[in-house]
Amino acid sequence: MSNNAVENFEPKILVFACNWCTYAGADLAGTSRLQYPPNVRVLRVPCSCRVNPQFVLRAFQRGIDGVLVAGCHPGDCHYTTGNYYTRRRFLLITRMMDYMGIDSRRFHTRWISGAEGPKFQQVVTEMINEVKAIGPNDKFRDDAKIEVKAVETNE
Amino acid sequence: MSNIQNEMRAVAKELLESGKATVVLGWEKGTMPYDSTPVMIRSAADVDKLIWDEYCLQNLSTYLIDFINTEDKVAIFAKGCDTRAYNRLVHDRRINPKNSIVIGVPCSGMKNPKVAAKTPEGAEVPMANACKECRYPNPVACDQKIGSDVTPWCTAKDFSDVEAIEAMDADAKAAFWKEQYSKCIRCYACRNICPACNCTNCIFDQSASGWCSKDVNASENQFYGVTRAFHVAGRCIECGQCEAVCPSDIPIMLMNKKFIKDIDTLFGNYEAGLVTEGTTPLNSYQVADPEEFM
Structure with a gap:
């Protein structure tokens, strides 16, 4: 891949946002007019523990360059204990991704509350910059299923 | 004998x-x-x-x-x-x-x-x-x-093979697993033999759900491999039947053992299949679990 392609690379970041905290946090970032790059796609889920690790793998297969799973801080879960399960699950799956050769900078789990609009902005911006620096995800991809390639390489 | x-x-x-x-x-x-x-x-x-x-x-x-x-x-x-x-x-x-x-x-x-x-x-x-x-x-x-007890020849879990993979760099790991799972023919023998894979309806038999597929390619096969390993995480009893029946000689236990190793280090030693009551590591939690996501 040429340097030019990496320079022009705009990553696609998928954010699984918990309805009760992170989605409200993202909303707060918006109503507070906090700026962040437009590379994120926010997908609202009822609880961070709704996010099956398969969803994350699927995203990487289909050409997403980075995934953020975000939910309420431990102890604040709307369903009392959901995020404790998320924590166990994603502690394991983060390590498994690394074991499979997916750069661990592409996949993050964060606790972002409804009051943490600035944190949402910060986490997302940092992640986009990081993924931009390491380039498009070429691991785990199911290219047969990706109709439009993200980057033109042969110019 | x-x-x-x-x-x-x-x-x-x-x-x-x-x-x-x-x-x-x-x-x-x-x-x-x-x-x-x-x-x-x-x-x-x-x-x-x-x-x-x-x-x-x-x-x-x-x-x-x-x-x-x-x-x-x-x-x-x-x-x-x-x-x-x-x-x-x-x-x-x-x-x-x-x-x-x-x-x-x-x-x-x-x-x-x-x-x-x-x-x-x-x-x-x-x-x-x-x-x-x-x-x-x-x-x-x-x-x-029947017969009399034998003396176990191993006393501790051996993760040396898992550690060998962990020590590789990301590209080498990805290449290794891609090569292994390119061999998979999706016969599901590993799933069928596995005592922990005992669901009445396996998700991989429900391809209409849209987020798992029966396509046979390296990406889908790895998706299958990781998912299966995750589904038996904390429940795998390390009998190695999956690997023994695999017609393509994929080192499936390397996946399962990775989860066993991480569960042991993160949530405390756990031995699956010794009891028939109580919780397993992934259907329980501790408030004091390691916190990496702040």
Whole structure:
């Protein structure tokens, strides 16, 4: 891949946002007019523990360059204990991704509350910059299923 | 060996004649010297089919699932790993312990039939991979026992092979797994043999759900591999049957052992298949679990 392609690379970041905290946090970032790059796609889920690790793998297969799973801080879960399960699950799956050769900078789990609009902005911006620096995800991809390639390489 | 075999036949005969069991699950000699295949015996006249040798590798506990809707009383012969598998199935409420009789057989390690198939007759055949690392050669729970206990040859879990992969760089890891899973033909033998993979409806049989597919390519196969490993995380009893039945020789236990290793380091040592009640690491939590996501 040429340097030019990496320079022009705009990553696609998928954010699984918990309805009760992170989605409200993202909303707060918006109503507070906090700026962040437009590379994120926010997908609202009822609880961070709704996010099956398969969803994350699927995203990487289909050409997403980075995934953020975000939910309420431990102890604040709307369903009392959901995020404790998320924590166990994603502690394991983060390590498994690394074991499979997916750069661990592409996949993050964060606790972002409804009051943490600035944190949402910060986490997302940092992640986009990081993924931009390491380039498009070429691991785990199911290219047969990706109709439009993200980057033109042969110019 | 032959003493145990004679005892097995005697026990099977007694159980069938007295009516305490209507079916006995054991092993019989297959077509090749390195084949010992499962056998289902319903009549006392057939008990001489039963054998016990160094190739009785296959775990019979998973067959008990086939009897959950029958009136049968099933007696099964079980090695150490098989009794852990049995506990796993009881724990998952997939079999009714009241309808089964477990006859424990201490095992001193089975030989690797895949290697035996390629070894000239008479030459030494190594132990099966999972048996080399076995810590529970003796039945952990059984209704009656044949033979005397053996001394376990391993006392601690061996993660050296997992650590070897962990030490590689990201590109090498990705290349390694891509190569391994390019060989997968999606026969689902690993799933079918696995005592922890005991769902009535496997998600991989529901391709219409849209987020898992039956496509056979490296990406989908890895997706299958990781997902299966994750589904048995905290429940895998390390019998290594998945790897033993894999026609493509994919090192599936490397995946399962990675999860076992991480569960041990993150949430405390856990031994699956020793109890039939209580929680497993992934359906429970501790408020004080490691926090990396702040």
